[in-house]
Amino acid sequence: MEENVRVISLASPKSSSHHGCSTPEGEWGRSFRTDNHIFVKELTCADPIQPSFDGIDDYIDVPDGPALHAVTTSFTVDAWINPQVPLPPSGQGYSEGFIFARRDPLVTEGFSLWINSAGGDGFLAADLGSNAPDLIASATAVIHYDGKWKHVAVAADTNTGEVALYLNGERLELQGSPTVFGQFPDVSHLFIGQRENKDIGPEYGTQYRRLIDEVELYNRAFSAAEIQAIYSVRTRGKCKP
Numbered sequence: 001m002e003e004n005v006r007v008i009s010l011a012s013p014k015s016s017s018h019h020g021c022s023t024p025e026g027e028w029g030r031s032f033r034t035d036n037h038i039f040v041k042e043l044t045c046a047d048p049i050q051p052s053f054d055g056i057d058d059y060i061d062v063p064d065g066p067a068l069h070a071v072t073t074s075f076t077v078d079a080w081i082n083p084q085v086p087l088p089p090s091g092q093g094y095s096e097g098f099i100f101a102r103r104d105p106l107v108t109e110g111f112s113l114w115i116n117s118a119g120g121d122g123f124l125a126a127d128l129g130s131n132a133p134d135l136i137a138s139a140t141a142v143i144h145y146d147g148k149w150k151h152v153a154v155a156a157d158t159n160t161g162e163v164a165l166y167l168n169g170e171r172l173e174l175q176g177s178p179t180v181f182g183q184f185p186d187v188s189h190l191f192i193g194q195r196e197n198k199d200i201g202p203e204y205g206t207q208y209r210r211l212i213d214e215v216e217l218y219n220r221a222f223s224a225a226e227i228q229a230i231y232s233v234r235t236r237g238k239c240k241p
Contacts, residue, residue, distance in 0.1 A: 055087045055097070055209030059194040067219075068102070068190060072183045076218040077113050078153035078166075078230060082211040085117055085145050094118040097208040098195040099152065100215060101127075103187050105196045109134060110187040112195065113154050114206070115143050124165050124172065126154040130182040136163055139173040149211075151231045156180045157221035164224070169231030171224050190217075 053059070062068075077100050086097035095117050102110035109129035115122040122143035126136045136154075143150065153166040161179040165172045192215055195206040222230075 052211055053193045053208050055084065055207045057207065059207065060192040062190040062192065064188050064190070068217075069186055071102075071217070071219050072186070073159055074157040074219070074221045075111065075184070076153060076155040076220065076222040076227075077111075077216070078151065078222075078227065079113070079215040080149050080151055080213045081208075082147065082149045083115060083122070083143065083145060083208065084210040085122075086115065086207065086209050096195070096206040097122070098191070098193070098206050099208055099212060100217070101191045101195045102184075102189070102217075103127075103129070103191075103195065104189055108185045108187050110185050111154075111156070113152065114195070115208075117141075117143075121145070124152060124167060126156075126163070126165060128156055128163065128180050129185045129187075130158055130180060136165065136178050137175045138165055138167075139175050142167050142172060149213075153222070153227050153230075155221040155223075155227065158182055158184075160221075162221065164221075166224075166227045166231075169228040171227075 079099055081099060083097060086095035088095035096114055097117070098112055098114040101112040101114070103112060104110075109127050111129060112127045114125050114127070116125050116137065117123075121141035122145070123141050124138045124143055128134045128136060143152075151166075151168050154164070155166075156163040158180050161181060163174075163178055163180040165174065193208045193212060
């Protein structure tokens, strides 16, 4: 396996049913870890939140740092999720639940991982700010709101042009034949559980609803075998004691 740097790693304060490890009780920030001391050790929480996001105004705002700005041409984001259908914005027939968003609100898109729903099961999707158009999505609605934990991931490498979405260790068929190119924009915000800052207004919130755990961002694109390996250890968990 290539050498890689884990840029961020976040686990929920309480143990979750998809794995066997747990982290200390307390706020989300106490469970935020970094490798090689390359990033700050605390999260800034906009509200006191529990492991369950309410889909209205719960989110995590990760502090900016040099390690995030070093992610320019390739990355992997993965997480365990147990979602409910996101609440749609007023007057719209669809809803978007953002798991992870690296962006500057209303200005610049970095990259993100989210669920797009229109009254039924959801499409797994990613925004890649280096592309035009930048939307990457699964060919079918693969996210079922069934109360079960799911492992999701996106990996992209502008050097090879390859981008992939994964669900439970399996690479998904995508809409069209997307490629990725250029560099990801240098932005200053990273949100977990939403796309925008709630101070802008709820119509821009695109809030994720229910549970997210073990969010990780790496500075290179993982192979399909590496994503499968992460999923395969689900009963033991990725988090450290």
